Amino acid sequence: MLTGYKFESIRALRSENVIAWEVLSTANPHVDLEDYFGSMSLAQRKAHFFAQLRHAMFCEAGEKYYLNATSDLLLETDFLDRIKEETPYPERLAIEVTDLHALVQLNDAQSLTLRICIATLHQWGIEAWADDVCEDILPNLLTSQIRFCGIKIDKHTFWSGRTEQAKFLHLTRQCKRVASKVLIEGIETVGDFELARASVADYGQGYLWDKT
Template sequence: MLDLIENRRVGVEYQVILDARTLEPFGYEGLARLYDRDGAPLPPQAVFDCLHASPLSLVQLELIAKTAQIEHAPADGKLFVNVDPDALLLGLAPDRDHPMFRLLARRADVVVEIIENSNTQQADRSLALARALAEAGIQTALDDIGAPASLLALPLLMSVDYYKFDRHWLGRRDDTAHRALLSHLLGFARERGKATVLEGVETAGDLELARALGVDYVQGFLFRERFVSVRP
């Protein structure tokens, strides 16, 4: 971990986010790609999970990753980035003087993705982060809505600007209850002026479903030829 941080072995993959109707680019999600000293990829989630035992190292890596994501991002459109709440909160209230807030403010079109939660304590921390980002003028998205083992916190749902629906909805397209729930969530989003993104779009059928549901934007490997990769 120390070698990874000290030598900044952090790259970025930018996954395009497209208008569901026109397929014109709306923006990109910047995803950290981590490498060992031999150039072999490391699983990002496992690395970040490990670093929760060392909060300062977690902050360091998040700052390195976000700096790369912002510096190398395509110039046009929104830039969606994931931020681990623990890298900003560290058990305390969000601090607007935190270097991460200053870094995110460098680009006016940044949207911070806040992950879905698996317990109420995480939900409280995510809500505190969403409110602090809003006060700083930074837009937010709720990521992975509907992912397995996730907890949908209603105050958080009402606090963010974008809803990003997890790929698992696509696997439940023939389940009438899940289809009805998704339709209601999308209807609520339209009523409240929230933009929606469907993740995991991999086939023409997935895209057709997104259009039928009235999703605003789509993201997934169907459009992988338009992804952009930057290695360290």
Template sequence: MKLMCRIEPIINLQTGQRIGGEVLCQPEGADPEMFFRSIPIDMLSRIVQDQITMGMPRQYYSNGVLFLNISIPLLINMVWLKSLLAMLPGPKALELDCQQSESFFPLLVQHIEEILTILRDFNTQLWLDDLYAQHIPLIAQLPFRFDGIKIDKHELWRLANSQDASAMTSLIKQAESLADNVLVEGVENEDQHHFVAGSEVRYAQGYLWPVDERESFVITLEQHDKYDGYQYEGNNHIG
């Protein structure tokens, strides 16, 4: 099995400029969200490391902040975290899947001061990914603020389809109360672009902005009965 990886641009809507990119990987024949929520933690660790070693040389020429998806169990492994961040010379952001993280938030809170100290030492932000409106009360109870929050694409599509600009603006305002930066995912056409821009959100990403194919690469996985799924193979190949 192969993970087809790319760096999807993140855009400042006020200027139209790219300010960074998120490393995204599409598993062959599998839903990416379900795949990454189900693989063993050691496999995710090595995939993230490969995303850095293969994506970083292209990203750090001039394209800003590199966004990487990890999990709370990885984040609280301080030795691993320092090793990972030391591989990245420039500004970066670690993203936590909101839906996957809910049950781990108490564990994150226990270690948050040490984690934030490490992140600041390595010029790293902590973002929350795939936020739905229903998550806001839970996030509001956490005793710290995220550096950024990404609003899930399905929230954008739902509100854009109904042209509910007031609800979109309200959702943005609520997210801004929880984080220093807010981004809306899933901008795929000009109508959605116009709708999002009207909410005065600062950042966006989606298929509307083309991926630079020079920033694409492949990670190869090998099927293995031990996990009833896929195990990291070791050597990866740039495509």
């Protein structure tokens, strides 16, 4: 089903320099990756995450890599121990929490455990990011006690900004209230790039640069 890995560049919006790479999976043409990962058990997702981590840690020295993970994976009792054991270069790793809507469903104990996990990652030099942030989830992030290093704005939210620019630029400013770093996904055209640069966002990612 899965055939390997690919890397999407993450760029500084001011210079367009590559500052990191997101590690993504490839699959056979008939496979819908979103459905595929949605059907995986926690144990399977856990095995896949650590396989990606081992692959990233043995890639080119000095590069930084972003890996996706769900909150239930971070809540696993052995997650921090395995991360510490299998991450020889913590400064080269960032973890994107992909299921932000699930955070509001956590009970108090789970929420506390997740906050401690993310704070511990930060202490080790591993960044934790909120992935696919949109208008609907932002109020929950603003009131949450979870402190992320960065926010990635969902590409569909960004694309809506093509016609509602003032609304989008306000959203990016709100994101800065949650995290010090903001990344915009889905930059596909020169116009997209100009809109992203007009915002307070720091980084960009998209087809404009990764066309293969």
